Amino acid sequence: MGFCDLVFLYSFLLLSRISCAAEVYNITSLQPLAQGRTLVSPGRIFELGFFSPNSSGNKYVGIWHKSILPRKVVWVANRDNPLAVTDALASLTITSNGNLQLVDEKRNAVWSTNISVSSNGSPAALLLDSGNFVIELKKGDEYLWKSFDYPGDTLLPGMRLGFNSKSGRRSFSTSWKSENDPSTGKFLIGLTTQNPAQVFIWINGSTPYWRSGPWDRAMFVGIPDMDDQYLSGFHLDVNVRQGTKYFWYNLFGKTLAYLYISSEGVHKYMYSKYGENWNLHWEAPKFPCDIYGTCGPFGVCEASKSSTTPICKCLKGFAPTSVDEWSRGNRTRGCERQTELFCESNTSRSVSWSRKEDGFWKMSSVKLPDYHEYSSLDDEDCRILCRDNCSCLAYAYVNSIGCLVWFKDLIDISEFSSGGADLFIRLANAELGVEQKKIKIKLIVSLASIFFIIMAAIVFGLYKLRANQKGTIKVTRNEITLTDTTDSSRESLQEYIRTQDPSELLIYEYDFDSILTATSNFSITNKLGEGGFGAVYRGKLEEGKEVAVKRLSSCSGQGVEEFKNEMLLISKLQHKNLVRLMGCCIKDDEKLIIYEFMQNKSLDTLLFDPMRRGVLNWEKRFNIIKGVARGLLYLHHDSYLKVIHRDLKASNILLDENMNPKISDFGLARIFQGTQNLANTQKIVGTLGYMSPEYAMRGIFSEKSDVYSFGVLVLEIIGGWKNTSFYDHETELCFLPYIWHIWNEGKGLYIVDEVLADSYSASEAMRCLHVGLLCVQDNAADRPTMPEVDFMLSSETDRPQPKQPLFTFQNSVSDRRPRYDNTCSANEATITLLEGR
Numbered sequence: 001m002g003f004c005d006l007v008f009l010y011s012f013l014l015l016s017r018i019s020c021a022a023e024v025y026n027i028t029s030l031q032p033l034a035q036g037r038t039l040v041s042p043g044r045i046f047e048l049g050f051f052s053p054n055s056s057g058n059k060y061v062g063i064w065h066k067s068i069l070p071r072k073v074v075w076v077a078n079r080d081n082p083l084a085v086t087d088a089l090a091s092l093t094i095t096s097n098g099n100l101q102l103v104d105e106k107r108n109a110v111w112s113t114n115i116s117v118s119s120n121g122s123p124a125a126l127l128l129d130s131g132n133f134v135i136e137l138k139k140g141d142e143y144l145w146k147s148f149d150y151p152g153d154t155l156l157p158g159m160r161l162g163f164n165s166k167s168g169r170r171s172f173s174t175s176w177k178s179e180n181d182p183s184t185g186k187f188l189i190g191l192t193t194q195n196p197a198q199v200f201i202w203i204n205g206s207t208p209y210w211r212s213g214p215w216d217r218a219m220f221v222g223i224p225d226m227d228d229q230y231l232s233g234f235h236l237d238v239n240v241r242q243g244t245k246y247f248w249y250n251l252f253g254k255t256l257a258y259l260y261i262s263s264e265g266v267h268k269y270m271y272s273k274y275g276e277n278w279n280l281h282w283e284a285p286k287f288p289c290d291i292y293g294t295c296g297p298f299g300v301c302e303a304s305k306s307s308t309t310p311i312c313k314c315l316k317g318f319a320p321t322s323v324d325e326w327s328r329g330n331r332t333r334g335c336e337r338q339t340e341l342f343c344e345s346n347t348s349r350s351v352s353w354s355r356k357e358d359g360f361w362k363m364s365s366v367k368l369p370d371y372h373e374y375s376s377l378d379d380e381d382c383r384i385l386c387r388d389n390c391s392c393l394a395y396a397y398v399n400s401i402g403c404l405v406w407f408k409d410l411i412d413i414s415e416f417s418s419g420g421a422d423l424f425i426r427l428a429n430a431e432l433g434v435e436q437k438k439i440k441i442k443l444i445v446s447l448a449s450i451f452f453i454i455m456a457a458i459v460f461g462l463y464k465l466r467a468n469q470k471g472t473i474k475v476t477r478n479e480i481t482l483t484d485t486t487d488s489s490r491e492s493l494q495e496y497i498r499t500q501d502p503s504e505l506l507i508y509e510y511d512f513d514s515i516l517t518a519t520s521n522f523s524i525t526n527k528l529g530e531g532g533f534g535a536v537y538r539g540k541l542e543e544g545k546e547v548a549v550k551r552l553s554s555c556s557g558q559g560v561e562e563f564k565n566e567m568l569l570i571s572k573l574q575h576k577n578l579v580r581l582m583g584c585c586i587k588d589d590e591k592l593i594i595y596e597f598m599q600n601k602s603l604d605t606l607l608f609d610p611m612r613r614g615v616l617n618w619e620k621r622f623n624i625i626k627g628v629a630r631g632l633l634y635l636h637h638d639s640y641l642k643v644i645h646r647d648l649k650a651s652n653i654l655l656d657e658n659m660n661p662k663i664s665d666f667g668l669a670r671i672f673q674g675t676q677n678l679a680n681t682q683k684i685v686g687t688l689g690y691m692s693p694e695y696a697m698r699g700i701f702s703e704k705s706d707v708y709s710f711g712v713l714v715l716e717i718i719g720g721w722k723n724t725s726f727y728d729h730e731t732e733l734c735f736l737p738y739i740w741h742i743w744n745e746g747k748g749l750y751i752v753d754e755v756l757a758d759s760y761s762a763s764e765a766m767r768c769l770h771v772g773l774l775c776v777q778d779n780a781a782d783r784p785t786m787p788e789v790d791f792m793l794s795s796e797t798d799r800p801q802p803k804q805p806l807f808t809f810q811n812s813v814s815d816r817r818p819r820y821d822n823t824c825s826a827n828e829a830t831i832t833l834l835e836g837r
């Protein structure tokens, strides 16, 4: 080695040592990216550079999260054209024609973007904080090229999987060959062109390996544990006009995440909170039943989390095609039908006349089979459509999708313990008959239990007669679960009868006639208002006490006993910010609830009255906001009975003589519906303008839907505006978009009601405004919980930045789709939306 060589080597080593730490923020034709340097995103979240996987003789250019371990390379430029690991002179540059090019030591292009631009600018390549590697000509111009259009094995938030049916372009994610080899592997993940679409993993390009089940507008039906992930921002954007369909997801707060397909074909969702190391959130396929078609055509896999081998059986009315193969665990030929369908037989044959029409057999909680076809029919017509076409093998009606029918072999069905959908399978009458006998037996059993219930009711009635002498009935704590009228609740009722404890809470049962007198036969002059669950009347009892009487509309479908028990439970909810329940009254179909009467009526009568609005000074408004928050906090978290209000609005906030707020109508949602935390309900009760997007669109309600309504209420209180009748002509924005717009411009105090003039605390008002905007974010997961709200309201703390609310529920009852536009809704009465077309 000559002296010159030594000098060269030395200076090269020195240079590379120095440049080790070098970070750049762009790549231009003048400044290529050499080895030892990395390109970083402005927020230092992502980094792009040269890397060489373990024990491989190859070198690649890739992108990874800058500071989260273990390092995951989320995108590789030259995955199929590696550089030699010894190549120290390769660099990434921008060519004269504006393309990014990776050149090796011999200046040969190893990889290049393939764009044709007649550029007379000087393009630069940048790495964005989203992980998108882009080429731009000028700041603010559309990108000439972006890595997000070419996914590798990883889907970053904002990246899209899907297709454009007009251009024929589809984007897939492809696994690496092995953990240390980024070249194209054998697993492919993408979206199908079916309607509704499914996500599939294929092996070798075409053999199905896993599928998600159809998308139901918020989640995939075949992934039952996705329910809470719904709240974490998955989307499927469909643009019929452009013929595109894309699946993507977004993030919340300080969480980072990526979704990738491992070299073994496992689809994983990884996340990192606040820059901690990567954690696994979810993966599939995980269990034997997750593998596509494990049990063959017409086979069913019993999804059991513990077992490592799939438990296969045949659909009802089917048996293994080959018992021999089946018993050896070879399910490729699956099962076949045992009894010929009536519609398939030649009706001319004499034997057929005595046979009956085919029917449907219902399977609950299943992963629906592949090859569905969609129809826009309703529930009943869906059944008829399938019944009248002999090649229709099964149908399902999924609320948030509609009618699905199957004409091909039913494959990849799993039975879940919960979640999934109901599937109706066509069977010959003879196959159904067996089950009808079982139904008869069940009927006898249930008749017996009805008899028992009647007996129990008589016993309870006798007790009530005694109790009525005091005018009260009562119940001990935690005894009765209302919505399930099971024997255990009866038993506990009897248990209660035996153990009377006078210290327990009582509920007064009023005499119907006395209520009639008090309200002058529910005269119109005594009517205070009309709520979602019935009308409210003012009444004066004989002893002179004033009460409010709610006359429940009869559509609750609750029996008298259930109603009373529910009232007993609700009467135990006691908090200074809830209206006190004084008793109930039941006669025939009439169900009345008697509350304490509130001097200052409801908040809307003051807040939205231009003449009287001034009565509510800032101190009172702030007190009302905090009070409502506490009341809601109690309902959601601190009471022994979790209650989601579902119809929180200004007219349901009553004010006592000191302007203290009291939430009314709480617990009524319970009477009208079930008791789940997060439920998907057929019947949507609520008020336009206060309804959260997920509730209005899909009937999903949770604490977070109440939080949303609370947010709307807070913003109304600050501004003295009614959300449904607000429209700003200058900006052409409705209530929420307008407030966000003003707040975002840093002019939040413009929102504060002008009648308050300068007599308010700017910091408190800004705090309320900020909290209000956090509560009305489109995505339920972004919204704070009530404990967080309470905390943020009572002290100056760090608050996250609210996202812009895009959702506006248009005033259209028949159309349940969201409108991403600025149309205002004008109806402020509580409505009941019934699902379905």
Ligand SMILES: *[C@@H]1O[C@H](CO)[C@@H](O)[C@H](O)[C@H]1NC(C)=O
Residues within 6 Å of the ligand: 024, 025, 026, 028, 123, 124
């Ligand atoms: C590239 O980055 C340098 C600083 O690192 C900056 O001076 C230059 O303007 C940038 N060029 C472009 C095209 O953004």
Ligand SMILES: *[C@@H]1O[C@H](CO)[C@@H](O)[C@H](O)[C@H]1NC(C)=O
Residues within 6 Å of the ligand: 054, 179, 180
């Ligand atoms: C690379 O090798 C190191 C040390 O052998 C090991 O700890 C690390 O997990 C390996 N990384 C990969 C991706 O295999």
Ligand SMILES: *[C@@H]1O[C@H](CO)[C@@H](O)[C@H](O)[C@H]1NC(C)=O
Residues within 6 Å of the ligand: 114
């Ligand atoms: C680049 O694009 C041209 C046409 O746009 C195409 O013919 C060519 O095959 C592409 N080359 C590569 C390497 O993709």
Ligand SMILES: *[C@@H]1O[C@H](CO)[C@@H](O)[C@H](O)[C@H]1NC(C)=O
Residues within 6 Å of the ligand: 186, 203, 204, 207
């Ligand atoms: C995929 O292809 C490889 C190689 O061609 C083959 O060994 C493997 O069996 C194939 N797998 C499936 C499921 O078709």
Ligand SMILES: *[C@@H]1O[C@H](CO)[C@@H](O)[C@H](O)[C@H]1NC(C)=O
Residues within 6 Å of the ligand: 325, 330, 331, 332, 333
């Ligand atoms: C299973 O059965 C099918 C057809 O009956 C046959 O082609 C296949 O080889 C069998 N597979 C195994 C693993 O035995």
Ligand SMILES: *[C@@H]1O[C@H](CO)[C@@H](O)[C@H](O)[C@H]1NC(C)=O
Residues within 6 Å of the ligand: 344, 345, 346
């Ligand atoms: C029904 O009748 C057709 C001709 O009319 C015949 O080809 C077919 O085999 C018959 N099917 C059965 C199940 O008997």
Ligand SMILES: *[C@@H]1O[C@H](CO)[C@@H](O)[C@H](O)[C@H]1NC(C)=O
Residues within 6 Å of the ligand: 388, 389, 390, 391, 392, 407
């Ligand atoms: C039954 O449905 C199939 C598939 O949609 C269709 O091709 C066929 O024409 C239908 N048959 C009748 C009798 O409607």
